[in-house]
Each structure stands twice: as C-alpha cells, then as structure tokens.
Amino acid sequence: MRALDWVVLSGTILSIVAYGLYRGRGSNTVNAYLLAGKSMPWYAMALSIMATQASAITFISTTAQGYADGIRFLQFYLGLPIAMVILAATAVPIFHRANVYTAYEYLEKRFDSKTRALVSAIFLIERGLADGVALCAPAIVLTVVLGWPSHLTIVIMGALVVAYTVVGGIKAVTWTEVQQMVIIFVGLAAALITALWLLPRGVGVGDAFHLAGAVGKLKAIDLTFDLDNRYNIWSGILGGTFLFLAYFGTDQSQVQRYLTGKSIAQSRLSLLFNAVAKIPMQFLILVTGAMVFVFFIYERPPLLFDPVELQRIQSDPAYAGVDQRYRSAFEDRRGAARELVECHRSPDAAQYARSLAAFRGAQNELEGARADGVRMVEKATGRGFTDTNYIFLSFVTHYMPAGIVGLIIAVIFVAATSSTAAEVNSLATVSVIDIYRRHIRKDASDRHYLWASRIASAFWGCYVVVFAEYALHRLGSLIEAVNLVGSLFYGGMLGVFVLAFAFPRVRGTAAFTGVLAGEAAIFWAHFATHISFLWYNALGCIVVVVTGLALSWPASRQNQVSSQ
Amino acid sequence: MSTVPDDPPPFLGTWNRVYAAVLIYLALLIFAFYVFTRVFEP
Numbered sequence: 349m350r351a352l353d354w355v356v357l358s359g360t361i362l363s364i365v366a367y368g369l370y371r372g373r374g375s376n377t378v379n380a381y382l383l384a385g386k387s388m389p390w391y392a393m394a395l396s397i398m399a400t401q402a403s404a405i406t407f408i409s410t411t412a413q414g415y416a417d418g419i420r421f422l423q424f425y426l427g428l429p430i431a432m433v434i435l436a437a438t439a440v441p442i443f444h445r446a447n448v449y450t451a452y453e454y455l456e457k458r459f460d461s462k463t464r465a466l467v468s469a470i471f472l473i474e475r476g477l478a479d480g481v482a483l484c485a486p487a488i489v490l491t492v493v494l495g496w497p498s499h500l501t502i503v504i505m506g507a508l509v510v511a512y513t514v515v516g517g518i519k520a521v522t523w524t525e526v527q528q529m530v531i532i533f534v535g536l537a538a539a540l541i542t543a544l545w546l547l548p549r550g551v552g553v554g555d556a557f558h559l560a561g562a563v564g565k566l567k568a569i570d571l572t573f574d575l576d577n578r579y580n581i582w583s584g585i586l587g588g589t590f591l592f593l594a595y596f597g598t599d600q601s602q603v604q605r606y607l608t609g610k611s612i613a614q615s616r617l618s619l620l621f622n623a624v625a626k627i628p629m630q631f632l633i634l635v636t637g638a639m640v641f642v643f644f645i646y647e648r649p650p651l652l653f654d655p656v657e658l659q660r661i662q663s664d665p666a667y668a669g670v671d672q673r674y675r676s677a678f679e680d681r682r683g684a685a686r687e688l689v690e691c692h693r694s695p696d697a698a699q700y701a702r703s704l705a706a707f708r709g710a711q712n713e714l715e716g717a718r719a720d721g722v723r724m725v726e727k728a729t730g731r732g733f734t735d736t737n738y739i740f741l742s743f744v745t746h747y748m749p750a751g752i753v754g755l756i757i758a759v760i761f762v763a764a765t766s767s768t769a770a771e772v773n774s775l776a777t778v779s780v781i782d783i784y785r786r787h788i789r790k791d792a793s794d795r796h797y798l799w800a801s802r803i804a805s806a807f808w809g810c811y812v813v814v815f816a817e818y819a820l821h822r823l824g825s826l827i828e829a830v831n832l833v834g835s836l837f838y839g840g841m842l843g844v845f846v847l848a849f850a851f852p853r854v855r856g857t858a859a860f861t862g863v864l865a866g867e868a869a870i871f872w873a874h875f876a877t878h879i880s881f882l883w884y885n886a887l888g889c890i891v892v893v894v895t896g897l898a899l900s901w902p903a904s905r906q907n908q909v910s911s912q
Numbered sequence: 913m914s915t916v917p918d919d920p921p922p923f924l925g926t927w928n929r930v931y932a933a934v935l936i937y938l939a940l941l942i943f944a945f946y947v948f949t950r951v952f953e954p
Binding site: 422426430433436437441558560561564566567569581611612613616617620623624627631 | 920922931934937941951952953
C-alpha cells in the first residue's frame, strides 16, 4: 500500500460512515431504529438489499472462483429473478399488511407462538453462523495487506461493526449501503479494466477470453442434469429459486430491508431491481476473476497465494523439486498460450487443435504442481488447505496501480462492515421483538426496547467475532461456506412460510412438526448423502409442506364431516 | 391485518406485466450466456 492508497482507503471509509450516521440521525424510537419509520424509497432499499448480500466475500471469494473454477458459479443466481417475482407478488403485500417488525412475528399471527419461537431460534443460529463466516473475509484482507494477526483484525472489525450498528440503526445502515454500492460498482469496473489493461502487448480482450475459454473458465451454462454437480442450470434454476425464496423471503436480514419501504409498490420495486441487476453484476465479478487467470498466464504467480503457508513449506526438502516443476510448467503454459493465440487467428485447423491440446496439457501440469504444494501444506499442518481466498488480493496488491489498490481494499472493508452491521441489526431485531418482548418483558416502554435493541446489537456483534475466529482457516471457499450454512436451515424456514401463505387450513402444531421434520431431512441429506447443498432448500421445504399437510389432513377431514 | 394500499407500478400498467417482463429478461439472459459458452469453448 502506497500513500495514495491509504488516502483513498481512509477517505472512503470515513466519508461512508459519516454519511450513514448523518442520514441515520433521529433514530430514537423502536420503529425508527428497526424499521426507519417505514420511510425508505425503493432505490435505497434495492441497493441496501444488494449490499447486504454482496459482502466482502463477493469480491474475495467470487473472483477467486472465476480464477480457479471459471464462471459456472453464475448459474447459482439463475433462480434469483424467479424468487424475486414470487416474493414481490406474495410475501411483500402480506408482510406489509401484517404490520410486523419481523417475518417471524407474522408466524404467530398465522400459526402460534411456539412456531414463531422455533423459526426465530433457527434464524438466530443460522444468521449468527453465516455472519461469523462473512467477517473472516476482511480479516484475511487486512492480514495480507497490513500483516496484522488475523484474530486482531477480526476483533477490530467486530468493534467497528458493533459501534456502527448500535449508534446508527437501520436508517444509517441502509443509506451507508447505498453509497457503498456506488463505490462497489466503480471498484468493480476499475478492477476489470485494470486486469485487461495489464495484459501483455499483442494479447487483446478477444484473445484473453479465448484463452480462458480454452480451459473451461468461461462455461456459463452447463445443461447436464446431475444432483452431485454443484453448479448446472437445473440446480441454479430449481435449487437456486428455493434458496433465494428462503433467503429473501424468510431471512430477517433481507425481509427487514423491504419492510422499511414507504409502500408495497416501493418494496416490490426494490426486489425487482435486484432481479434485473444481480446476475450481470455477478457475471462481471466472475469474469474479472477469469481475466486475472489470463493475466497470470503471462506473469508467473506464486506457487501458493497464501504467503504464510508458502513460507512454511519453503523449508521442506521436497519444496525445491515442486517449485522447479511449477516454474517449468508455467513456462510451458506461457509458450503454449502464445502459440494458441497465434493459431487462433490462422485458418489451419489441425495446428490449432495441436496448440489447444498443448495449452490444456500445460495447464493440467501446472495445476498438478500446485496440488503438490497444497499437499505439502496439508502434510505440514495436518489439516485441509485452500488458498483461493488469497488469489484476488494477491493480484490487487502486487499489480494494481496506486489509488486503485486503496479503492479495492476500501470496497472490501466497507462491504464487510456494512453488510455485517445490517445482519447484526436483524439479529438484534429478532432477539428483542420475537424473544425478549414476546416472552421475557412484555409491557415495557418504547425507550426500554430501544435500549434493549442496542444491547442486543452489541451482544450479536461479540458473538459474530467469536465465531469468525473459529471459522478462520477452517472453512474452504468462503462464499460456498456461507451458502452451505444457509442451506442447512433455509429449507425448513421456507417450508413454514409456504404453509402459512398457501395452505390456510394448516394449523400451528402441524407447521411446527413440519419444520422439525424438514430440518431432520436436510441434516440427513448433508451427513448421509452426496447431494449438492443447493438442493437442501428444496428438500427441506417439500418435507415441511408434506408433513404439515399430512398432519392437518385428519383435522380438516374431521371439520368437513362435522359441517356435513 | 391493516389496509395498506397496493399502488400500480410506475411502468407497464400492471404488476403482472412487470413480472412477465422480468421472466422474459431472465430467459434472454440464459440464452445469451448459453451462446457465450458455445462461442468461447473450443
């Protein structure tokens, strides 16, 4: 980091926090603190929804996926527009008319208090775990860039989140996220343009895309149906729809965003904006990762992107051999890439086929050498290892020009604090509204619940920090870890809301039992089968609905007989 | 349940038309990405 980077980084962070707190002033009632007095316009909610989901992980881990695995992860988002349309048509008017603070408050109006308490508890566990994982990402950034111990960076980030959430309330968080998304779009465009700009002379944008596509990095759509294949069009459209229905329809961290809307129409527009904008945005991020891959075809990357683990294995006697193999494979791949670019422009099909095979062979050899390095780390540490989360940061800090580095780091930093703050705010809301006010202290003053909300925010901030410490170095690709944690719980939550919205005869006990059955089915699928986690939401939802309907059938049958 | 007004969308007249437009947009996106995959996968 150079002086200009520090100026950009500190200036961006300070201006965003100051603006958020300025816009959040006057949050001195529970309604203002948790729902912004239902005063938000659609564009603020839309960008806030997007920012809450697009945390620092989006930059660090999704670009790494584009680099390592190609852009097939894009298919994960194909169900999002479908989910948004369904929610805009169903959940938004129901929640608005129910006049609730949380989605789970509605469950008591529709079913009973035990169903509300169960689903609230599931949300608190799920969101608490996922939020902890999300806080690891900026800690990784600061560890790499500043060399700080990762546990210290997590504590510092957590402290900032706690202070920001406790003071600002949802209005401050929302307006902060609006400004943040503008900076994210600017940073994203700057990263992609810079990655293309840094390609060697003679390699155009078309050549770069061709090289990435030659080794399968640009496979956006995979039509094969395979339950074990994590990303294909079917898991994206079917599994993804269930996941996003659950995330945007039952997760309080998102429901709370559109509950702040001035009207049903404003809330609907905020969801539909995401339906249109999210997939192109993810495409841009993944392609940036793929272009970083092309950049590293010509510029030799380190054997491992994690500098600490690379240093650890350099003292191993086997390292010299692995490094030699890696350097040799890199030179072969660079040569094969040059030849492939030349052949790509010539009409000789046979020579092109030979060049393509040579390039792919060299890529396999390079990946084999890298895998040897990974195995050395695993042998030395005695645990699994992946360095994917360091790829984009390594590129940014070593190759991007002054100013852009500071901008990208600022984007990652602010994205993490802002989305974590929003999620801590939703955890506090559920703790106070669905647990404390409902079961512990029923008739206190508004001021009492406002302070309870602030204390709950501080508690959840500390909890998230503790779990982030645990998650660091233990989970693989962060974005997959977050989605996996969500998928273990979302199916049950989605199922109970489907029962609530679509089956008026189902009562509380049937819904409650259905949620327990759905969660049991998901955990069975996770521990006893190889089914991709994207299908867990569909499985859990179906089991909840079938169980709820089956248990309600005798009662509704009895009612029919009685009425006759 | 309170009576919250359900305003029409600012464009296309009805919400059902807006939803249809979003789903058509999704279909076009998937087709575009399929073409993209075929073009860059030798």
